[in-house]
């Protein structure tokens with residue numbers, strides 16, 4: 001139940017999308033039973049070489065909600081790849097604990113000391129409300145799995161007074177009824193990581209926890225307070241029933257399943273931070289919103305795409321005879337300055353691979369597999385390896 005980078009980017013993107021005037025809500029329903037394999041979405045790209053490697057765009061929602069919409073060729077590419085790389089190694093307890101501690105305020109500081117009094121009070125009131133409502137938000141299915149409201153609340157929000165404001169803001173965004181209902185099933189990226197382990201594939205990560213955490217902590221104080229204030233204003237309106245949920249995980253799932261590569265939230269051009277209540281922001285707040293947006297694009301998308309692309313290239317060069325499956329958040333493959341663009345600029349041919357198009361089964365192995373070099377990954381830095389049964393909830 002901890003925040004991972006994928007969740008974070010997704011939450012931020014949702015914040016940005018909320019501000020958009022685009023019609024994200026009128027996505028036509030993608031009924032699976034009316035679909036042929038060839039009609040399905042595809043978040044698969046092939047890196048042309050012999051054997052090929054793959055990029056796959058994941059999403060941070062329960063895998064059961066999207067799995068049936070993922071084309072067979074994407075699944076085959078995953079199965080046939082001997083090495084699977086993620087943004088971060090989510091199955092490594094070190095990753096999780098490093099992410100957790102990165103979210104904390106410096107030793108001895110407390111949110112109450114840091115936040116404007118009004119914001120702190122509203123935050124506390126809102127979290128009290130969430131705690132009260134949580135039992136009624138949970139589904140019978142979740143209860144059947146032994147998930148308890150108190151446990152869930154504590155897992156997500158337990159230590160909130162010690163978190164940095166930006167993480168509290170993201171936490172508040174994920175504490176909605178709709179999001180709570182999705183808890184308890186592994187999200188797609190985590191599921192793939194678990195499957196890769198189960199299938200004894202070599203796994204690794206292209207980023208270090210620190211590389212992910214620092215940019216977010218780099219949003220300055222007034223920007224964070226602005227975003228937290230807007231988030232609280234939105235939640236308060238929801239509580240009063242004066243606005244509808246403006247954007248939910250459900251919409252995101254629909255977009256992913258409908259596979260609208262152009263309109264998907266990850267590739268949003270006119271983004272501006274939240275105009276949550278659909279009230280025009282005063283000019284100075286609009287500027288703050290735009291500054292957050294451009295900071296976000298630059299630091300959390302473009303710079304990371306550049307770094308991820310370079311590491312992908314290094315991995316491919318170190319292992320010319322291996323088939324890689326790089327499973328990163330879909331947002332890294334859509335829009336400007338994507339990871340794909342980085343690879344192309346390095347001379348690689350990368351093609352979108354629609355559903356129904358056969359994926360090459362790769363070169364047949366010439367010789368028995370020889371042990372590989374140490375992976376270019378955070379694997380080393382992230383020692384020790386997980387004790388059995390230590391997977392995050």
Ligand SMILES: *[C@@H]1O[C@H](CO)[C@@H](O)[C@H](O)[C@H]1NC(C)=O
Nearest residue numbers: 219220221222223288291292
């Ligand atoms: C935060 O950043 C913005 C834009 O760079 C700047 O205008 C503002 O003064 C900064 N605020 C603080 C508290 O540093």
Ligand SMILES: *[C@@H]1O[C@H](CO)[C@@H](O)[C@H](O)[C@H]1NC(C)=O
Nearest residue numbers: 116118119225229230233285
């Ligand atoms: C929160 O936002 C509202 C509306 O934009 C504004 O009037 C208020 O001053 C803000 N509060 C803080 C503490 O920034």
Ligand SMILES: *[C@@H]1O[C@H](CO)[C@@H](O)[C@H](O)[C@H]1NC(C)=O
Nearest residue numbers: 267268269270297335336337
């Ligand atoms: C992508 O780049 C084009 C051209 O520079 C620009 O007009 C557009 O706004 C950019 N899109 C995003 C999502 O930044």
Ligand SMILES: *[C@@H]1O[C@H](CO)[C@@H](O)[C@H](O)[C@H]1NC(C)=O
Nearest residue numbers: 021243244246277278279280
């Ligand atoms: C937001 O405002 C615009 C115009 O001001 C309106 O067309 C739109 O329907 C509003 N959206 C919501 C969700 O209320």
